[in-house]
Amino acid sequence: MHLAIDARGLRKRFGPADVLTGLDLAVPAGTIFALLGPNGAGKTTTINILTTLVHPDEGTARIAGHDVVADPEAVKRRISLTGQSAAVDEVLTGAENLVMFGRLSGLSARGARRRADELLRRFELSDAAGRRLGTYSGGMRRRLDLALSLVVDVPVIFLDEPTTGLDTRSRQELWRVIRSLADGGATVFLTTQYLEEADLLADRIAVLDRGRVVAEGTADELKALVGGEVVELRDAEGALLAELPTDGTVHGLRRAVEELDRLAAASVDGSAVSIRRPSLDDVFLQLTGREHAPALQESR
Amino acid sequence: MTASTATASTPAAGPRAGAAPALRPRLGALTAERVFIGRSFTHSVRDVESMLLAVMLPVMLMLMFTWIFGNAIDPSGDYVDYVVPGIILLCAGFGSAATAVSVANDMATGVIDRFRTMPIRSGAVLTGHVVASLVRNLFATAVVICVGLLVGFRPSATPLEWLGVFAVVALYILAITYLFAAIGLAAKTPEAANGYGFILLFLPYVSSAFVPVDTMPGWLQPVAEHQPITPVIETIRALLTDAPLGAEAWWALGWCLAIIAAAAVWGAWLFRRKAGRR
Numbered sequence: 001m002h003l004a005i006d007a008r009g010l011r012k013r014f015g016p017a018d019v020l021t022g023l024d025l026a027v028p029a030g031t032i033f034a035l036l037g038p039n040g041a042g043k044t045t046t047i048n049i050l051t052t053l054v055h056p057d058e059g060t061a062r063i064a065g066h067d068v069v070a071d072p073e074a075v076k077r078r079i080s081l082t083g084q085s086a087a088v089d090e091v092l093t094g095a096e097n098l099v100m101f102g103r104l105s106g107l108s109a110r111g112a113r114r115r116a117d118e119l120l121r122r123f124e125l126s127d128a129a130g131r132r133l134g135t136y137s138g139g140m141r142r143r144l145d146l147a148l149s150l151v152v153d154v155p156v157i158f159l160d161e162p163t164t165g166l167d168t169r170s171r172q173e174l175w176r177v178i179r180s181l182a183d184g185g186a187t188v189f190l191t192t193q194y195l196e197e198a199d200l201l202a203d204r205i206a207v208l209d210r211g212r213v214v215a216e217g218t219a220d221e222l223k224a225l226v227g228g229e230v231v232e233l234r235d236a237e238g239a240l241l242a243e244l245p246t247d248g249t250v251h252g253l254r255r256a257v258e259e260l261d262r263l264a265a266a267s268v269d270g271s272a273v274s275i276r277r278p279s280l281d282d283v284f285l286q287l288t289g290r291e292h293a294p295a296l297q298e299s300r
Numbered sequence: 301m302t303a304s305t306a307t308a309s310t311p312a313a314g315p316r317a318g319a320a321p322a323l324r325p326r327l328g329a330l331t332a333e334r335v336f337i338g339r340s341f342t343h344s345v346r347d348v349e350s351m352l353l354a355v356m357l358p359v360m361l362m363l364m365f366t367w368i369f370g371n372a373i374d375p376s377g378d379y380v381d382y383v384v385p386g387i388i389l390l391c392a393g394f395g396s397a398a399t400a401v402s403v404a405n406d407m408a409t410g411v412i413d414r415f416r417t418m419p420i421r422s423g424a425v426l427t428g429h430v431v432a433s434l435v436r437n438l439f440a441t442a443v444v445i446c447v448g449l450l451v452g453f454r455p456s457a458t459p460l461e462w463l464g465v466f467a468v469v470a471l472y473i474l475a476i477t478y479l480f481a482a483i484g485l486a487a488k489t490p491e492a493a494n495g496y497g498f499i500l501l502f503l504p505y506v507s508s509a510f511v512p513v514d515t516m517p518g519w520l521q522p523v524a525e526h527q528p529i530t531p532v533i534e535t536i537r538a539l540l541t542d543a544p545l546g547a548e549a550w551w552a553l554g555w556c557l558a559i560i561a562a563a564a565v566w567g568a569w570l571f572r573r574k575a576g577r578r
Contacts, residue, residue, distance in 0.1 A: 078323055079417060081417040
């Protein structure tokens with residue numbers, strides 16, 4: 001299969017901190033790939049290596065067949081990066097930022113202006129086009145930030161925690177854009193701390209923990225790692241009373257139901273039982289042996 | 301953060317429909333430089349406060365030195381002729397310090413890292429800041445010279461000597477700007493960059509800018525005599541007035557080129573080293 005991103009045995013150390021400890025990634029072209037992990041797991045360092053900003057101490061990485069260390073120029077012609085903090089020019093207006101990036105991406109002055117108008121409309125920023133970035137809200141900056149990466153179409157798009165700090169509406173809007181990018185044929189590589197985001201958006205997910213990929217696959221494959229369905233018991237208000245894992249067999253399900261009978265809670269008026277697939281939270285807990293609560297300060 | 305319960309739609313793995321997008325086009329020879337110079341000009345024009353300050357401060361200093369201290373320093377009233385070259389350099393240095401803050405800002409926001417992931421000479425962003433600083437400071441210098449003429453500065457320079465003054469001032473601005481650009485790269489924050497700039501601004505006081513070196517305490521004289529600003533000031537003074545132009549001009553040229561070379565090497569090293577590390 002044609003790989004958009006092919007990383008093998010990446011290691012990186014900053015001072016005393018082992019940030020990456022042998023990271024492997026294989027991302028097929030034209031897919032959305034999510035790198036999921038807590039703060040400090042090495043997500044940003046991975047992106048920095050794949051986008052040629054930082055050299056790995058060991059290992060190799062290829063973007064669309066081009067080595068990030070040996071041939072960074074070829075890699076740069078094929079990628080765009082939207083970093084974690086909105087890397088925009090605060091003094092310029094939204095339109096000026098877009099025109100600048102358009103010009104730097106090889107568009108003519110007129111072509112860059114036309115493209116800027118298109119993107120401003122697409123990201124619902126037309127009204128703010130003439131305002132300096134310094135006056136934008138967080139959601140608006142993030143949208144412009146993403147728009148800057150899209151002034152020209154590139155095969156591989158990197159998004160470092162694209163929805164961190166966004167409200168629900170902006171987040172869903174961004175998800176819609178990301179899906180449309182992949183539908184256009186681009187490979188989208190994104191990092192996230194949100195299990196829900198990886199689950200909803202990504203074709204494949206890699207779980208990163210302490211600088212290594214500890215599991216990789218589709219959301220369903222990862223969920224299968226923790227076994228079968230979970231039987232939930234909720235009271236009339238919908239609050240969770242009990243969660244009983246099953247192994248996916250009829251026998252296991254029957255055992256869970258018998259277990260329910262023994263629970264006093266099951267006889268509460270209005271209580272209801274339902275069966276759900278395991279969530280990525282369950283996966284994360286299973287794989288890393290701990291909750292996904294931020295463990296370390298993100299070190300780059 | 302709660303995970304989704306019973307998520308319905310997980311997209312299937314595998315490539316999607318649609319043709320793969322093309323590559324980024326290659327840029328014309330100096331496109332990146334042109335774009336970044338334009339950007340830095342826009343920054344300069346929008347930062348009206350800094351621009352005003354960069355012109356006002358040297359003008360105020362000049363008025364203060366000529367009207368308040370002038371007669372005490374030199375009762376003959378010719379002090380204005382002595383001090384204007386010093387004020388010109390002070391002005392150039394003061395204005396160039398803003399470059400450190402601009403560069404440090406670009407590093408802090410991460411916009412430079414973004415440029416680095418594009419197939420352009422990312423160092424061109426520094427070229428933009430340097431060129432904008434040069435133009436800004438030449439303009440401020442022109443204003444200072446005009447005000448100087450208004451308060452009685454009477455240079456005896458020929459057109460050729462004026463050209464020489466322009467060249468020396470431009471070279472000095474470039475040297476200081478390169479140095480401040482490197483300081484901006486080295487500084488951890490834009491605020492720190494601003495602070496470092498302040499230290500360098502005291503150098504003109506320990507030179508022949510405001511008073512002749514031989515009026516200073518003996519231990520300070522060698523420092524004032526041999527620091528880079530003194531030969532630059534003496535060169536401008538010689539060109540503007542009737543004073544003889546001696547070896548000072550070569551020293552000025554040498555110092556400026558040495559500072560540019562050192563700042564460029566240091567800056568290039570910092571620029572490479574700080575990739576991806578904000």
